[in-house]
């Protein structure tokens with residue numbers, strides 16, 4: 001139930017068995033079936049969500065009603081509407097399951113308690129946020145400086161696992177491209193090979 | 194739009210379990226119904242779908258699986274069965290709201306089997322130390338769910354527990370069921386609430402209320 005969670009945690013900060021037991025008290029195990037929501041916009045994001053098994057996406061819906069995917073999460077990743085989670089204000093993102101999922105949730109109140117009572121959790125969370133920030137910075141830089149074709153190549157290299165599990169139109173949405181543009185790019189790349 | 198919550202109802206084939214399931218199926222909830230004998234739960238689901246085809250309700254193979262999927266768990270089994278149920282769901286109910294509806298009545302309905310310094314809810318909390326046990330629905334009869342307004346007054350439903358956020362969430366559940374929620378205090382107030390139902394049962398037998406009776410606080 002918590003296998004991948006503790007493996008990933010230990011990669012960042014090593015825990016003693018009794019520390020694992022202490023941390024376990026604060027975790028919410030949760031199963032979500034494909035297409036079910038973890039969060040719908042306007043609701044407050046009450047949990048940070050670690051994926052033990054399965055896949056989820058976060059997306060926002062614009063004024064025209066079009067969906068834009070902002071993030072994917074697979075096994076070992078964490079997903080949330082961070083600003084809503086931290087500030088406990090209504091979310092702008094929706095998060096739903098792309099496959100049947102097994103999750104480990106940490107509620108905001110459990111998170112707050114752990115931040116105060118367990119220094120190793122604070123370290124874990126800092127590393128998590130730092131990594132996420134670096135990835136975001138990379139993504140922003142790519143959007144500004146690379147051509148769509150280069151971005152597509154970077155994406156396929158960095159996120160191979162997502163690529164194999166998620167339909168093409170969602171990848172297009174994540175990259176900010178129309179599905180038609182994405183398929184033209186793929187066509188050009190395969191001709192060059 | 195608020196995120197749909199999943200509620201597991203353990204003992205869903207019983208008087209209370211089926212009444213609670215039926216009334217909550219009107220809300221923005223996904224219901225997972227389980228009991229010992231699966232066949233009986235299917236009948237409850239058929240009944241719900243019959244009156245509300247859009248209801249999001251399913252049977253679950255076992256209480257542990259249902260509780261793993263759930264955000265809220267309702268234990269609608271007899272007090273004597275709660276130890277067994279708690280052992281099955283303990284791991285997956287970690288950090289979750291568990292609603293205790295049990296009244297620990299003795300066999301002749303003239304007293305409670307719990308000691309004066311505890312309650313069914315507190316005993317359940319002891320069995321599930323990392324869950325948020327909330328007392329609710331114990332002062333309402335199963336028949337009240339079909340008729341939550343008696344003699345022109347909306348029946349009150351008392352809630353007790355130690356976690357503010359969980360009390361708020363359960364108040365919403367009680368409202369959806371059609372009752373007027375009143376947060377009575379921390380979990381130890383369950384002792385009073387369980388004794389209130391003992392009194393109501395005794396009065397009901399004495400004066401023939403026919404199980405359609407409830408509490409209402411009169412105030413200005």
Ligand SMILES: NC(=O)c1ccc[n+]([C@@H]2O[C@H](COP(=O)([O-])OP(=O)(O)OC[C@H]3O[C@@H](n4cnc5c(N)ncnc54)[C@H](OP(=O)(O)O)[C@@H]3O)[C@@H](O)[C@H]2O)c1
Nearest residue numbers: 204206207208209228229230270271272274295296334335
């Ligand atoms: N009836 C009321 O008006 C009322 C009012 C307030 C509170 N309550 C409380 O609500 C609870 C249920 O009462 P009830 O009148 O609904 O009783 P009931 O009709 O006898 O129903 C009991 C339910 O629990 C299930 N069950 C029994 N033992 C179990 C076990 N070991 N594991 C899993 N499930 C088990 C039964 O399943 P099977 O049918 O498959 O055996 C059934 O679904 C009690 O704690 C009672 O004090 C009742």
